[in-house]
Amino acid sequence: MTDAPDDGELLSSQLLLRPLRTANAFEETVQRLLQTIRLGLAAPGTRLPAERDLAARLDVSRDTLRDALAALAGAGYVVVRRGRTGGTFVAERPPRTPLGAEGRPVDDEAPSAGAVEEVLAMRAVLEVGVTRRVAQRDLAADDRDRLWQAFEACREAEPADYRVADSRLHLLLAELLGAPQVVALMADSRMRVNELLDRIPVLAPNIAHSNDQHERIVSAILRGKPDEAASAMAEHVAGSEALLRGFFG
Structure with missing residues (x-):
């Protein structure tokens, strides 16, 4: 643990x-x-x-x-x-x-197209799977509170601080799974994703859309709806993929 x-x-x-x-x-x-x-x-x-x-x-x-x-x-x-x-x-x-x-x-x-695709594939497999498994768990009250607070921290973050708050939310999902090796994989994935995101501007409409998706993900987890949570995370990941492919071709 x-x-x-x-x-x-x-x-x-x-x-x-x-x-x-x-x-x-x-x-x-x-x-x-x-x-x-x-x-x-x-x-x-x-x-x-x-x-x-x-x-x-x-x-x-x-x-x-x-x-x-x-x-x-x-x-x-x-x-x-x-x-x-x-x-x-x-x-x-x-x-x-x-x-x-x-x-x-x-x-x-600039990263190669192959390198970008590898990062995106790893993220999609890992984050959708983690989200589904977390939604299947009976989370303790303090963990449920932490998850909602992490979402609120994203929603309230200034643009310059958004990616840190976003990373914390995704890392928290891995922590709530209770598997340290998954936390390490998630940390490596987030580092690689952030290295790509740091090369492009922080876009206000993208942040707003991302926060809407975060709310759907967290709400589905808290209601114990694994399929709904996984679907929302898949949509969230797909949005980031489209943005990164747009900048890196």
């Missing part, structure tokens, strides 16, 4: 900070930390857990963690402060440029 969020949080900032499952600990440590920052689980200015605690959560050596944090600091995602009140903090303005496997910014080249 995933960590319970603190009071007042929709999603725990520790959600993705779990033991790694890969032979390359450095690369996945960078990935997990970057996902935590770019998906909005750790807000700008937030202090990350102490090195000892963070290394234990990820089940990596402190040397590996320090190398990963150094890569993120060099790329501008985190800031290291010394002294009694020091630590590692999320940068106030994290860059939007994605990082490659070695923790270095990747070339800002």
Whole structure:
């Protein structure tokens, strides 16, 4: 099961900070930390857990963690402060440029049509399936409240903050399923989708339409209607696909 969020949080900032499952600990440590920052689980200015605690959560050596944090600091995602009140903090303005496997910014080249189609296919399969399964569950009262609050956070978000709120809602669906590996898959999918979305403008009509769809999805889940919820999510995903194909051909 995933960590319970603190009071007042929709999603725990520790959600993705779990033991790694890969032979390359450095690369996945960078990935997990970057996902935590770019998906909005750790807000700008937030202090990350102490090195000892963070290394234990990820089940990596402190040397590996320090190398990963150094890569993120060099790329501008985190800031290291010394002294009694020091630590590692999320940068106030994290860059939007994605990082490659070695923790270095990747070339800002337009994605190929094949790469876009792969991202969209993964998202469609994952998000529609997760939505259906969550709607089949008997959610606890506090989880039902968190889900509605996540929808409201999207509806009330300013355009500059919308994609973070949107990512939190979709990650919450994965968390409510109670399967940590699905959370990791959803985080990877959202990162890839957001890297595409960050290349195009935030369109007000698209946000309004997206919020209408979010309301249908969440309402169907709360009423225990899996077919209706899955259909609404499929329509939501199809809308994003049309928008991205329009920009990337």
